[in-house]
Amino acid sequence: MSTFRSVFIAVVLATALIVTALLVNRERPGLDTERPEADMVAATGRCATCHREETPAIVVEYEKSRHASVGTSCLDCHGLQDGQESLEHRGFTISAAVTALNCQQCHSSQYREFLRSRHAAPAFAAVEGAEPFSDEQVAFSERYHPGAVDRPPNMLARLEGVSAIASGCASCHKIGQPNADGSIGTCTSCHSRHLASIELARLPTTCGQCHMGPDHSQIEIYEESTHGVLFNAQRDEMNLGADPRRLTVADMPVPTCATCHMSGLGGVGVTHDTSERLSYWLFAAVSERRPTYVQAQDNMKAVCGNCHTANHTDAFYEEAEAVVESTNERVLEAKDIMDGLYDADLLTPAPFDEPIEFTYFDYWHYWGRTAKHGAFMGGADFVQWHGNYQLLAQLVELRALAEELRTRHASPTE
Ligand code: HEC
Ligand code: HEC
Numbered sequence: 001m002s003t004f005r006s007v008f009i010a011v012v013l014a015t016a017l018i019v020t021a022l023l024v025n026r027e028r029p030g031l032d033t034e035r036p037e038a039d040m041v042a043a044t045g046r047c048a049t050c051h052r053e054e055t056p057a058i059v060v061e062y063e064k065s066r067h068a069s070v071g072t073s074c075l076d077c078h079g080l081q082d083g084q085e086s087l088e089h090r091g092f093t094i095s096a097a098v099t100a101l102n103c104q105q106c107h108s109s110q111y112r113e114f115l116r117s118r119h120a121a122p123a124f125a126a127v128e129g130a131e132p133f134s135d136e137q138v139a140f141s142e143r144y145h146p147g148a149v150d151r152p153p154n155m156l157a158r159l160e161g162v163s164a165i166a167s168g169c170a171s172c173h174k175i176g177q178p179n180a181d182g183s184i185g186t187c188t189s190c191h192s193r194h195l196a197s198i199e200l201a202r203l204p205t206t207c208g209q210c211h212m213g214p215d216h217s218q219i220e221i222y223e224e225s226t227h228g229v230l231f232n233a234q235r236d237e238m239n240l241g242a243d244p245r246r247l248t249v250a251d252m253p254v255p256t257c258a259t260c261h262m263s264g265l266g267g268v269g270v271t272h273d274t275s276e277r278l279s280y281w282l283f284a285a286v287s288e289r290r291p292t293y294v295q296a297q298d299n300m301k302a303v304c305g306n307c308h309t310a311n312h313t314d315a316f317y318e319e320a321e322a323v324v325e326s327t328n329e330r331v332l333e334a335k336d337i338m339d340g341l342y343d344a345d346l347l348t349p350a351p352f353d354e355p356i357e358f359t360y361f362d363y364w365h366y367w368g369r370t371a372k373h374g375a376f377m378g379g380a381d382f383v384q385w386h387g388n389y390q391l392l393a394q395l396v397e398l399r400a401l402a403e404e405l406r407t408r409h410a411s412p413t414e
């Protein structure tokens with residue numbers, strides 16, 4: 001009976017949509033009918049009717065979306081774009097893959113901002129190097145992020161092997177994978193495919209799918225910060241779906257990842273370029289200032305300025321920048337030890353074939369990064385026990401390992 005009911009409802013819904021579309025269409029001047037609106041709406045009815053049976057969750061999610069309420073149809077997204085492979089499907093010609101190219105038909109400014117960000121080409125090149133990209137794509141990205149795309153494939157990934165890359169590195173880094181149709185990346189990493197939601201994108205857990213673990217513990221740091229604790233306490237009262245062009249602190253009095261890195265708030269423009277507000281390359285072994293240091297710091301501090309005084313924010317930055325400096329010093333000390341071993345031929349030039357190379361990698365990649373990220377995002381435990389304590393302890397360890405190598409080299413018969 002419930003099957004009968006849902007088919008019945010679907011048929012009624014589809015018929016209603018067709019009739020409305022026909023009525024709407026009749027009112028329009030001739031030119032508009034060149035875009036077959038009536039066919040599109042009828043098609044959505046047919047897609048939805050059948051897919052309610054075949055893959056019901058997709059239709060349920062779609063119906064909850066803003067797209068459904070403004071009349072963006074299945075075919076609006078699934079329709080074939082120039083350069084895409086076609087798929088003949090139940091009497092329709094659809095695209096074999098829906099990519100950022102399909103979204104950018106209607107959201108071109110978001111796509112352009114995204115393309116400038118490190119979420120685009122740099123993210124995928126961090127694993128696969130420049131090879132999968134066209135020359136134009138490499139040249140475009142290199143203008144914004146020199147060296148981030150024009151680079152060799154990642155050595156550690158090669159050593160771990162193809163299957164580890166596919167289900168591991170690439171699962172996160174494919175946010176910037178080039179698509180066969182010439183576009184780059186997936187918008188759905190943050191919005192999902194059929195809910196296509198702002199609310200979802202503003203949740204810390206959405207970013208935390210990739211921004212987690214000891215090498216980039218952003219979600220863990222956020223959860224322990226005052227912001228994270230308050231967000232979890234007040235989440236139900238927040239208007240997480242607020243229109244980005246009119247977002248105020250009344251909608252969200254506590255920041256999530258998106259607030260600080262993307263949202264428009266109090267005069268700061270909303271952006272899909274997550275690099276705009278960053279003044280250091282914190283992920284690097286030794287963190288230098290970005291060329292955009294001054295502008296980027298002004299941008300981020302203006303976001304804090306919606307909720308804090310300038311004194312509060314400046315004092316916070318001063319402390320965080322001091323952590324960057326002291327971490328840089330420690331990492332350089334560790335690097336000196338390693339350079340000394342390579343120079344004395346006590347290590348082979350190949351990476352990741354001797355235990356001490358892993359100790360050094362963890363040194364900056366885990367503990368160094370964690371200390372810096374913790375300092376900038378309010379995670380005291382990460383600055384201390386997962387950061388500076390480890391930096392101290394592991395330097396002792398590195399020195400001992402280096403000493404051992406020298407001793408063994410001096411008396412090779414042992
Ligand atoms: C009469 C039924 C029917 C209609 C109408 C229909 N589909 Fe499908 N579609 C299916 C079935 C069945 C599958 C395969 C499901 C599975 O593998 O479990 C499918 C699969 C798909 C896939 C995955 C294709 C792939 O190769 O992986 C997409 C995308 C899709 N449909 C979109 C649409 C869109 C968009 C429309 C309307 C333009 C539509 N469908 C109309 C029945 C239908
Ligand atoms: C906002 C754009 C958008 C709209 C609207 C949309 N889709 Fe999709 N759909 C996608 C994207 C993106 C994918 C993932 C495609 C890929 O990976 O190539 C997808 C995938 C699918 C799949 C395959 C899913 C799977 O997990 O196997 C089906 C089936 C599908 N859509 C049906 C529909 C139907 C039916 C409608 C209308 C009720 C619809 N879609 C509306 C964007 C959309």
Ligand code: HEC
Nearest residue numbers: 066070072076077102103105106187188191196197198199
């Ligand atoms: C045919 C045009 C069209 C296509 C294609 C399209 N959208 Fe949209 N999208 C819209 C319109 C119209 C709105 C509503 C805008 C508004 O509310 O002002 C919207 C709204 C959105 C929103 C805001 C949702 C919210 O919660 O308020 C997101 C996010 C979004 N689209 C993402 C996507 C993604 C991702 C794709 C591709 C997978 C896509 N759109 C494809 C037309 C489109």
Ligand code: HEC
Nearest residue numbers: 122126127148154156157168169172209210211212216283
């Ligand atoms: C859980 C998701 C995830 C996995 C798995 C993952 N990464 Fe990352 N990676 C990230 C995130 C998020 C960042 C950004 C960190 C930051 O900026 O603090 C990043 C940063 C990087 C960077 C530094 C940025 C750059 O462009 O140089 C490199 C290199 C990198 N990853 C390579 C890899 C390789 C190689 C693998 C597999 C061996 C891998 N990643 C696995 C999420 C992931």
Ligand code: HEC
Nearest residue numbers: 100103107110111114187190201202244258262263264270
């Ligand atoms: C890193 C996560 C992420 C990715 C990737 C992403 N978005 Fe968004 N998007 C967001 C967030 C967060 C917001 C809401 C910003 C705010 O708080 O106001 C948003 C807002 C939007 C909106 C609503 C804008 C408005 O003014 O109504 C649209 C449309 C949209 N995104 C489309 C896209 C498209 C198209 C892509 C792919 C080119 C994309 N997004 C990729 C996180 C993302």
Ligand code: HEC
Nearest residue numbers: 118122123126172173175189206207210257258261274275
């Ligand atoms: C699908 C995985 C994924 C998701 C989801 C994701 N990111 Fe990322 N993000 C990455 C990767 C990978 C990088 C590293 C790119 C590089 O530098 O190579 C990155 C880098 C960044 C950077 C650093 C950019 C720079 O210039 O160094 C920021 C900031 C960021 N992401 C914020 C966010 C926010 C905020 C969200 C949620 C709204 C989010 N990300 C969601 C994978 C993801």
Ligand code: HEC
Nearest residue numbers: 207211218219222255256257260278279280281282283376
């Ligand atoms: C209160 C604001 C705020 C919140 C909330 C916040 N961040 Fe940040 N984030 C910052 C600041 C400030 C920096 C350092 C900026 C700089 O370099 O000047 C930063 C740095 C980063 C970086 C480092 C980029 C690099 O250079 O390696 C990433 C990635 C990032 N944040 C992601 C996230 C994610 C994911 C979340 C949520 C889990 C989050 N942030 C929550 C303010 C915030």
Ligand code: HEC
Nearest residue numbers: 226227249252253254255300303304306307308313316378
């Ligand atoms: C949308 C509002 C909002 C934004 C944006 C925001 N914060 Fe906060 N922050 C809060 C609230 C609310 C509290 C809790 C304040 C209280 O207890 O009265 C808080 C608490 C803090 C605390 C812990 C309390 C303390 O004084 O030690 C620090 C540190 C902090 N914020 C720093 C920042 C920095 C730095 C930025 C920008 C990178 C920022 N915040 C952006 C709302 C915000």
